[in-house]
Amino acid sequence: MISFIKKSISSIKNVYEIKGMQILEYLDREIKYEQSLKYYTDQNHINKLTMEYEAYPFSESIHSLSSMPEPAIEEIIRVNKCITEHSWGVILESDKVSDLNVYIAQMNKVQINARQANFFVVTDSEEILLKLHDIFNWMNKVFYIVPNTYNSNIEEEYRASINFHCLKHLDKHISTPNSIYMNMLKQIGGKQVIVPNPNRVFCFNAKRLVPEG
């Protein structure tokens, strides 16, 4: 009996220690965030994708909305909640990305001109998604890449369709050359798809960065 009580108390103590540590870590992050708004503060890097961000293979076969199960449709609705009129689609087929900085530069151009812009990234590469997620956020607190996964129980076969239906709701896109979804979006019509020129993209009209006199 005594042994049981001791174990229980020890376990409660451990829980409080862990909770205490978590609270301290949270407060440290908050302090660092506050400091980052006043002083140059190094980025809080994202080294691992959280479950809201996942890379999915592309597919040429897209399910129509009416043929998709309810959870898949709910997923589209959830993703769309984070998409605004300023959101851009980013379609990156990994085998066509020879230099990710080309796309980062293009996304920079978007944000320089429209500071409310965020991005819905569709890619088959976890590495690319992680890098973009790490770069396009502020101190691991304010995120400019829209989450793409809320329900991880949805069958894989619907993921490509979910991504494409979400892209369909956006008017402006950045894409790797001749991507499957880019061609599909063009067929729909009324969509702007930019394929960055890998040489020209690093030329910046930086007038929007220049302070006023």
Added chain:
Amino acid sequence: MKRISYIVCSRNDNYNGDSVGRCINTVNHACEIIKKNNVEDESEVLLVDWCSRNIPMKDAITSRLVPETQGLLKIVTVPPDIADRHQGDSPFSEVHAMNVGFRQMEGKHFARIDQDTLIGQRFIDWFHHEFEVKDYGWPWPRASFCSRRNLDEPQSHHSVFRDFIYDQQLSYKVEICHEHNHYSRLMPNKQVFPFYGGAVGVMMVERECYLENKGFNEQLVYMNSMDTEFMNRIAAKEDIYNLCLAIDADFYHQFHGRDDGASNDTTQPHAQQEGARKTNSLDIRNKLLDNPNPDNWGLLDEDLEVTAL
């Protein structure tokens, strides 16, 4: 005409510990990488010795220079009596020194690198095989800016730093300095860290562009922010090139301590460290200034000694 003049400003002191040693590494490495790539006909390295109060750099470092510096390196000496007439109470007016470098250079492109910063192979490849060499049907911008990576203390050791420059896998392992600027990161208050706002790897300005803008503003005689101010003036009028992303920060800063830092400069990660060096007002980043330089900016009327090695 040479295509590129690397401008390095320094002096014979021990700023933040053995600054002369770091400068020698920089100059030696610059000449080595130029010769290694067989581009010496297109390049020169100009060391501006600004205000060495004891032994001038040309006398202090010659014995420590590698043979590759022969025919490539020139040292411009600005003695204290001249420097002090221009720099007021600043201990080291970089803007004047850089403008002196411009006045004395032969190249088409002014390429400012810090006296403790090493040139990378990707930059050499880009400059000599891409920039203005390939015609893509649009004019290449006349001004470019590249951020840098910071070698840590072991990586900076003279026995290994070349590995981190030439080995492309190792190169990416060196941490990017001021990475908000490298990625032009958007802040929650909707301000953007401009790619030309961080610590310089190289700032490259074409000769005519430099002249039209009258160079660095010679009122900004203290540390920091003068590059951003200059780039702001150029960017207000024409496109500028984000060389940071194009070559992925292919310049390498050698490690040193910061016992004489700039504690009032909140744009710097080491702002909270000790130090009392005066810095230019942060306002100059946030306002577009007219450059008040007189016509003889860059010490044009001074008789300066130039030593070719």
